[in-house]
Amino acid sequence: MSTSEPSVDQSLLDTSIRLPQNVVYREFPHETVILNLDTGKYHGVNPTGGEMLRVLQAAPSVREAAAQLAETFGRPLETIQADLLTFCSGLLERRLIEVVDDDA
Amino acid sequence: MTTLEATDSPPGGEPELRHRGVAFGLTVEASFALPNLVVGDAVGPPSSRRTSIQRLSRSAMSALKADLGPSRLVFERRFPNDRPMLLVDRLPSGYGIWGARHGRYIVSSDGHSIWSTAPRRAQPHWQRLLFAQVLPLAATLQGLECLHASCVSLDGRAFALTAPSGTGKTSVCLHLVAAGADFVCDDVLAVESGPDGVVAYPGARFVGIDPKEFARIPPAQRPLLGTQLASDADSRFKIFVEPPAVSHGTPLSGIYFLWRGAAARKLEFRSLADARPLLASRFLAYLTDPPQLTAQLAALANVADKVPMIEVSIPDGTSAADVAAALQDHVARGRHDLV
Numbered sequence: 001m002s003t004s005e006p007s008v009d010q011s012l013l014d015t016s017i018r019l020p021q022n023v024v025y026r027e028f029p030h031e032t033v034i035l036n037l038d039t040g041k042y043h044g045v046n047p048t049g050g051e052m053l054r055v056l057q058a059a060p061s062v063r064e065a066a067a068q069l070a071e072t073f074g075r076p077l078e079t080i081q082a083d084l085l086t087f088c089s090g091l092l093e094r095r096l097i098e099v100v101d102d103d104a
Numbered sequence: 105m106t107t108l109e110a111t112d113s114p115p116g117g118e119p120e121l122r123h124r125g126v127a128f129g130l131t132v133e134a135s136f137a138l139p140n141l142v143v144g145d146a147v148g149p150p151s152s153r154r155t156s157i158q159r160l161s162r163s164a165m166s167a168l169k170a171d172l173g174p175s176r177l178v179f180e181r182r183f184p185n186d187r188p189m190l191l192v193d194r195l196p197s198g199y200g201i202w203g204a205r206h207g208r209y210i211v212s213s214d215g216h217s218i219w220s221t222a223p224r225r226a227q228p229h230w231q232r233l234l235f236a237q238v239l240p241l242a243a244t245l246q247g248l249e250c251l252h253a254s255c256v257s258l259d260g261r262a263f264a265l266t267a268p269s270g271t272g273k274t275s276v277c278l279h280l281v282a283a284g285a286d287f288v289c290d291d292v293l294a295v296e297s298g299p300d301g302v303v304a305y306p307g308a309r310f311v312g313i314d315p316k317e318f319a320r321i322p323p324a325q326r327p328l329l330g331t332q333l334a335s336d337a338d339s340r341f342k343i344f345v346e347p348p349a350v351s352h353g354t355p356l357s358g359i360y361f362l363w364r365g366a367a368a369r370k371l372e373f374r375s376l377a378d379a380r381p382l383l384a385s386r387f388l389a390y391l392t393d394p395p396q397l398t399a400q401l402a403a404l405a406n407v408a409d410k411v412p413m414i415e416v417s418i419p420d421g422t423s424a425a426d427v428a429a430a431l432q433d434h435v436a437r438g439r440h441d442l443v
Binding site (some may be wrong): 002022026027028030031034035036037040042044 | 151377379383392394397401402404405408409438
């Protein structure tokens with residue numbers, strides 16, 4: 001990762017992620033399509049992103065999702081953590097995922 | 105406020121639904137003749153998927169609409185002079201559809217009932233709105249998915265053509281019919297996706313074609329396009345034909361996405377990996393209730409999973425006849441199955 005890229009929020013690693021009620025997704029042959037039911041807008045992610053999304057939903061935390069994905073993809077944990085945090089930041093920005101509030 | 109139920113009778117009593125046919129995967133029963141309805145064969149759509157169409161006077165329709173409660177405009181299309189051409193309202197228990205010179209319709213929320221009023225000055229083909237918008241809506245409300253596509257059947261397999269308006273999908277479709285393909289539909293294709301595959305259903309039995317394109321079809325092949333329909337004010341720019349059509353669902357075996365442009369160097373077929381053209385071909389984009397959108401996404405994912413999708417790049421100046429011939433060759437060689 002170059003030093004000019006914006007830093008992502010490392011604290012996300014210890015949070016749990018879920019899809020809001022207004023977001024659904026389906027797998028297509030070459031991508032995963034995420035739909036925001038409130039806006040009617042579609043978002044496409046590549047197969048790697050689709051796998052990240054599925055694991056994120058099932059894992060108790062982003063950190064554990066990264067560990068699982070590192071094993072699946074055979075990549076270094078640090079690299080996957082960085083990629084996953086960037087992915088989560090993008091989805092959060094588009095309100096396609098939300099952080100589970102343990103205190104709620 | 106009135107709530108529409110599937111068993112509601114119009115003011116004035118229960119009319120006899122004497123006219124029957126199939127369209128968009130529905131058994132259609134109407135109290136008045138619908139000339140462009142496909143007559144169903146012995147094996148029709150499931151009995152649960154049917155719609156009844158009853159005709160109302162203008163005053164009865166106005167009263168019904170007023171009783172149904174407040175409406176919300178969800179779709180409009182306008183003429184170049186900004187006069188309304190097509191208006192779709194969301195009603196508390198259904199949808200209202202109005203078309204300039206094409207009358208007014210109300211469709212119940214479950215799609216099982218339709219009420220219809222003719223326009224003040226009814227043209228010979230005023231019912232086109234029924235096939236262009238109303239029945240596709242009823243089909244979608246009953247669980248089918250409608251795509252903005254034309255479709256033909258070759259050797260018992262359906263092939264859909266979808267493209268931006270003006271690309272020539274209707275012309276390509278009719279050249280294929282003139283060359284021996286069976287006509288399934290033009291402009292709106294109803295499909296049903298299931299675990300075993302996707303089924304394409306016939307639509308209305310009429311097609312409008314540019315007179316110049318009609319003239320390009322060899323005279324010996326024109327009878328395959330069926331009867332030429334009587335002209336009306338809308339026919340100044342089009343010739344309407346009534347081709348023989350399939351009367352039952354057909355397995356959808358390929359979707360061809362046509363595009364023309366300067367970037368296309370030669371007529372070429374390529375496997376399409378991008379989901380966006382399929383998502384963009386959804387008909388009735390005004391159906392935005394979350395359950396409708398969720399069901400639609402699932403249906404399209406199933407279509408994409410089970411049906412080969414092929415992109416066809418068409419250089420500017422390529423005739424619809426040449427595209428049709430190339431497409432027919434592509435199907436004949438089984439290349440749609442290899443993508």
